[in-house]
Amino acid sequence: MFSVKELVESGRLTSVPVNYIFNNTGSDLHCMLPQPETVPVIDFSILTSHDPDQRSKTIAKLGFACLEWGFFMVINHGVSEMLRDEMIRETESFFDLSGEDKREYAGTKLFDPIRCGTSFNPTVDKTLLWRDFLKIHVHPHLNAPSKPSGFSKVLREYCQKTREVAIELLKGISVSLGLDPSYINEKMRVESSKSHQLLVANMYPPCPQPELAMGLPPHSDHGFLTILMQNGMDGLQVMHKGKWVSIKPLPNSFLVNTGDHMEILTNGKYKSVLHRAVVNNKAARLSIGTAHGPPLDTIVRPATELAADGVDPAYIGIKYRNYLELQQSKTLSGKSCLDHLVFRYDILATTFLFHFILCAAF
Ligand SMILES: O=C(O)CCC(=O)C(=O)O
Numbered sequence: 020m021f022s023v024k025e026l027v028e029s030g031r032l033t034s035v036p037v038n039y040i041f042n043n044t045g046s047d048l049h050c051m052l053p054q055p056e057t058v059p060v061i062d063f064s065i066l067t068s069h070d071p072d073q074r075s076k077t078i079a080k081l082g083f084a085c086l087e088w089g090f091f092m093v094i095n096h097g098v099s100e101m102l103r104d105e106m107i108r109e110t111e112s113f114f115d116l117s118g119e120d121k122r123e124y125a126g127t128k129l130f131d132p133i134r135c136g137t138s139f140n141p142t143v144d145k146t147l148l149w150r151d152f153l154k155i156h157v158h159p160h161l162n163a164p165s166k167p168s169g170f171s172k173v174l175r176e177y178c179q180k181t182r183e184v185a186i187e188l189l190k191g192i193s194v195s196l197g198l199d200p201s202y203i204n205e206k207m208r209v210e211s212s213k214s215h216q217l218l219v220a221n222m223y224p225p226c227p228q229p230e231l232a233m234g235l236p237p238h239s240d241h242g243f244l245t246i247l248m249q250n251g252m253d254g255l256q257v258m259h260k261g262k263w264v265s266i267k268p269l270p271n272s273f274l275v276n277t278g279d280h281m282e283i284l285t286n287g288k289y290k291s292v293l294h295r296a297v298v299n300n301k302a303a304r305l306s307i308g309t310a311h312g313p314p315l316d317t318i319v320r321p322a323t324e325l326a327a328d329g330v331d332p333a334y335i336g337i338k339y340r341n342y343l344e345l346q347q348s349k350t351l352s353g354k355s356c357l358d359h360l361v362f363r364y365d366i367l368a369t370t371f372l373f374h375f376i377l378c379a380a381f
């Protein structure tokens with residue numbers, strides 16, 4: 020089945036098909052924080068204001084959010100409610116297109132400009148996810164589906180605006196790390212015409228037994244930052260202090276999380292956060308995320324300024340493109356891709372020893 024939405028709309032479902040039954044959804048419900056701690060809220064208008072005192076307080080809050088949560092809400096970001104609503108409407112209309120229209124984009128390759136499908140990687144997923152997706156590479160080159168007809172205009176504006184928000188947030192994050200405001204944007208060429216931005220829209224149709232299925236299992240995102248919004252339905256949960264916290268976004272806010280490349284760049288100071296999407300039996304949920312990263316050919320490694328003064332680099336460097344390929348080749352699971360980059364001193368020591376023995380022998 021190409022689409023879980025089609026499956027649900029066929030109208031014959033009263034229970035979750037066995038290949039969608041996710042083992043541990045129910046068992047870890049008790050891990051939810053009973054009284055969720057408050058997710059940090061960043062007022063973007065203050066972050067970008069000219070009042071140095073207010074600005075530095077907000078930067079401190081941003082640093083705290085990255086350090087303690089890897090997750091925060093952004094309010095007063097300047098992206099109009101109208102644009103956000105249009106973006107949600109157009110994306111919903113895309114998912115409402117006929118199967119035949121959508122199949123035009125049913126690619127299997129990561130760098131297909133536009134790709135829609137179901138689950139994460141159905142060829143390797145052991146359990147299918149209760150989720151259809153649309154992935155569009157929107158920068159450096161804006162790709163846009165030809166249908167619905169108004170989609171490309173809204174997409175262009177929305178992606179431009181979210182890129183601007185990401186760039187400002189990265190300035191604040193740089194300062195919170197004790198670096199120059201332009202540090203991340205310049206070193207990682209996030210502001211350049213070649214920076215990479217991927218839009219991922221997730222459609223989670225209503226599910227007859229939501230406790231048995233999973234929209235997106237626990238995972239971390241690949242970029243520096245992901246900026247996410249949703250239609251009226253909740254379902255995002257974030258791992259905080261070992262427990263899942265359900266997120267209720269403030270009206271018109273963006274949900275932002277730090278990704279794997281933020282963790283690599285900051286040498287593990289700002290970690291990528293595990294999150295997941297649960298499903299419900301009431302109405303379809305739509306979320307739209309944009310992942311912001313460097314140009315695809317950039318090798319991201321811990322910033323020398325943060326891995327200096329006796330602090331060893333915790334990760335090996337990798338080309339952004341190769342990391343994306345690594346993630347797509349696997350099933351979506353925890354931080355398994357990042358684990359590949361953890362600097363292994365034991366392996367390094369063995370290599371050195373081996374080299375030393377060889378040199379001594381010849
Ligand atoms: O649907 C959500 O709230 C989360 C989406 C997400 O984590 C993703 O697309 O990577």
Ligand SMILES: [Fe+2]
Binds near residue numbers: 238239240294
């Ligand atoms: Fe995610």
